[in-house]
Amino acid sequence: MLAWAYLSRVIEGPSRALQSLLDAGWTARDIAAGVRTRDPAVGGLIKETAARHRQCHPEADLEAAAAVGARLIHPGHPDWPAAELDSAFGFAARQAGGRADAVAPHALWVRGGSPAGLCAQAVALVGTRAISRYGAEVTGSLARGMAGHRWTVVSGGALGVDAVAHNAALDAGGSTVVVAACGIDVDYPRRHARLFDRVAENGAVVTEYPPGATPHRHRFLTRNRLVAALSLGTVVTEAAWRSGALNTLSWAEHLGRVCMAVPGPVTTAGSVGCHERIRTRAAELVTSADDVRALVGPAGTPDSAGQYELDFGPDPVQRLDRNQLRVFDALEPGTGRRAGEIAATAGLPLPLTVHLLVDLMRAGLVRLEGELWHRGQLP
Amino acid sequence: MLAWAYLSRVIEGPSRALQSLLDAGWTARDIAAGVRTRDPAVGGLIKETAARHRQCHPEADLEAAAAVGARLIHPGHPDWPAAELDSAFGFAARQAGGRADAVAPHALWVRGGSPAGLCAQAVALVGTRAISRYGAEVTGSLARGMAGHRWTVVSGGALGVDAVAHNAALDAGGSTVVVAACGIDVDYPRRHARLFDRVAENGAVVTEYPPGATPHRHRFLTRNRLVAALSLGTVVTEAAWRSGALNTLSWAEHLGRVCMAVPGPVTTAGSVGCHERIRTRAAELVTSADDVRALVGPAGTPDSAGQYELDFGPDPVQRLDRNQLRVFDALEPGTGRRAGEIAATAGLPLPLTVHLLVDLMRAGLVRLEGELWHRGQLP
Incomplete structure (x- = not known):
């Protein structure tokens, strides 16, 4: 554990050199010893750690972490999110022209639950710090909708969209994970100290620093x-032209995750980044947690499509095709007409008109009384 | 002309039977005579006109049109929008499984200018009758933006989006075309009577009825x-799940035109139809008249992309890559540091750090004074 703490301090990830040694079967202890003694066998790490290899106090780091209730986890640890990291960085490694920095973290400082458990079914909700009322509404709705279906909401703990996502997930009784960009004992932004405490109790705060x-x-x-690696998909809920959230979305793409964005009003700059990604097909358009779950959930989840039908579905008349409408419109409410008159008004041949009237009758839109056709069903 | 007026009355388009005869070189006069005398040579038209061939008074129709300042145009007439109709319905005819009703109108009643001239550079803006404040803002902005670049705005003259599109185009000093679904002497909706007068003076009202x-x-x-055929592309600016405007968009697709939709808030149902078409790739996402012109204008018009750069472009620091940022952040405003210190803080090898400092200097973000690196350019 001291060796992992030493490596966490002396090497700022992502480090491909370190990853190569781990992949080659080196233990953390051997690597740490090699770095300390400047053993040429650790290769590129000598250069990477030139400035810092002597300034490390791993015991102090572990104590500092323990003081805030945090621990260090590493590959092989039961809480290590191995499946998520392997699939994400494995995907990136198989891509031609992959990014040099698409490398898994070598260790994670964790305050709260097990990242392995929390991230097994997780989605990232990210976006602008300069959140609008609209962005807050959308982010909150998505976070609640995911949390309500036992999805962990992953985000960066920042102001704006991140904070709304974490808070809404917690308020819905769900779990959430903050991936921090600083030490586990540093509350950044400071005003989120209480939020991070809450997250640690109902999820986890994790960092590689x-x-x-x-x-x-x-x-x-x-x-x-x-953030992208620890979730099955990333949703940008609100992002202007140049937003860090779009960087997370690019990572999601590079790591083989589902990329999603929520559209918004075009009359403000708040959703320009979302629209750009949708326009260029770099992100799927999503409008609700149902949409998101349909994309990241188990294949075939029929959540999404049905939703609209329910809320805004067409009435039977709207379902009619053009000729059926011609015939239907040739009938006036409250007045019965013969088929021949209907055909003349509709400008359609009589046989076709009768055929269409029968269609309409089956749809419950017209009825036949004697020789007269009427709108509506039999009373 | 009487023959065309007779055909316009007796045959409610689209009529593939009539189109076939015209394509085969029949004159309107011969076809009219054939219908009147029930000549089997006019084939399917006998059946189509069974109910109405005796109730026609073409002279009266031409007089009724003239009374509202309208005229009848037909294939071969100089005002006939032949290029537009030929390309649209020609496209549809070449598609496998084309729609039986994808047939050009046989004649058009026109009040105002020449459809041929007006529609040479035209775009359709359509959408819901139940327009929201947001939809009005977006539609007005697009219409003004298109009109300002001498594009004719085509729409259906209905309440809501259509009306805003026509009015905004006129207010911007542009041209607009109403394609009506009723007789040229019928003002529908009635409250648009004044709008249609204005359109006739700065564009045209056209109908095939x-x-x-x-x-x-x-x-x-x-x-x-x-509406779809007489424009190079159709934009749905606001449409709920089931909206007639989506039907126009489907026509645009079937006729080989550019299909576009404007996204909007997902917190109301107003843009659900737009989002659905964007999501399914049936429409391009557009957010401005610049976007629209980039899609329907002459190839290579570089309108769109540059726009955002101008308004919401990244500052030079935002353009930096990760390692450049590490180095830049290792410098504090107002304090000079040696390259070695910067490298230690950034956790990067010294040679790479120096290389990156030179990048930053070229970008005007740092300067070297003696042996100390500072943020900012030389004063």
Whole structure:
């Protein structure tokens, strides 16, 4: 554990050099010893750790983590989200021209539950810090809808969309995961300290950075790959032209995850980023948690399509085709007409008219009384 | 002309039987005579006109039209929009499983300018009658944006989106075309009588239905094919799940036109139809007149992409990649640091750090004074 803590401190991920050694069967202890003694066998790590290999106090880091109720997990640990990380970074590795930084974290500091358990059925909801009322409404609705179906909501713990997503999931009695871009003992943003406490109780706060690490812009970008990796899909609920959330969406694509975006009013700049990704087919358009679950859930989940039918479905007259409508419109409410008159008004041949009248009768829209056709069913 | 007026009255289009005779070189006069005398040579038209061939008064129809300042045009007439109709219905005819009713109108009643001239560069803006404040804003903005670039705005003259589109185009000093679903002498909806007068002065009102024809639901659907055919593309600006505007969009697709839809808030049902078409790739997502012109305008018009850059473009720091950001963030405003210190803070090798500092200097983000690197350009 001390070796993992040392590596977490001395190597800022993602590190392909470290990953290669782990893949080759090196233990954390051997790698740590190699870095400390500048053993050429650890290859690229010598260079990567040149500036920091002597300034490490892994015991102090583990103590600092323990002081806030956090622990360190690593590959092989039962809480390690191996399936999620393997599938995501394995996918990236199989892509031609993959990103050099598409590498799994080597260790994770965790406050709260097991990332392995929490992320088995998880979706990321991300977006702008400059959230609008609309963005808050949409994000809250999606988070509640996912949490209500036992999906873990993953996000970055930032102001705006992230905060609404975490809070809404918690309020719905669900689980949520914050992937932080700083040390596990650093509350950033500071005003989210209470939120992070709540998350730790009903989910987890995780980070690949050692205790005390301050949030830096590059760490936000690196962190975004974990938000994408730890969920089956990423939804951008509100994002302007250039938003960090779009970076998370790009990671989702690169890691083989489902990419989704929610459209919004075009009269403000708030959803420009979402629209751009939908327009370029880089993201699926989603409008509800039902839509999201239909895309990321077990294949064939028939959640989505039926929803609209229920709420905004057509009435029987709207289902009619053009010729049926011609005939239907040739009947006036309250007045019976003979088929010949109806045909003349509709401008259709009599046999076709009769055929269509029978269609309408089957649909319950007209009835025949004697020789007269009427609108409506038999009383 | 009397023959065309007779055919317009006696045959309610679209009529494939009539189109076949015209394609075979029959004149309107010969066809009219054939219908009147029940000559078997006119084939299917005998059946189509069974109910009405004796009730026609073409002179009266032409007079009724003239009384409202309208005229009848037909294939071969200089105002006939031959290029538009030929390309649209020609496209449909080449499709396997084409619609039987994808047939050009045989004649058009026109009040105002020349459809041939007006529709040479035209786009259709259509949508719900139950327009929202948002839909009105979007529709008005698109109509003004198209009219301002000398595009004719085509729509159906209905309440809601159609009315906003026509009015906004006129207010912007542009041209607009109403394709009506009733006789040229019938103002429907009645409260649009003044709008139609304005349109006739700065565009045209057109219909394939003879004078006095009342608006019927099947005529709205048939009319929609002309809205789509007389424009290079159709934009649905606001449409709920089941909206006639979506029928126009389907026609646009069937006629080989560009299909577009504007997204909107997902928190109301107003844009559900638009989202559905975008989601299923049946329509391109557009958010502005620039977007529309980029899709329907001459190939390579570079309108769209640049627009956002201008309004919401990234600043130079946002353009940095991850490692550049690590280095940039390792410099604090107002304080100079040596490259070695920067490398240690950034956790990057010194040579790479120097390389990245030079990148940043070229981008005007840092400067070197003596041995110290500073944020910002030389004063």
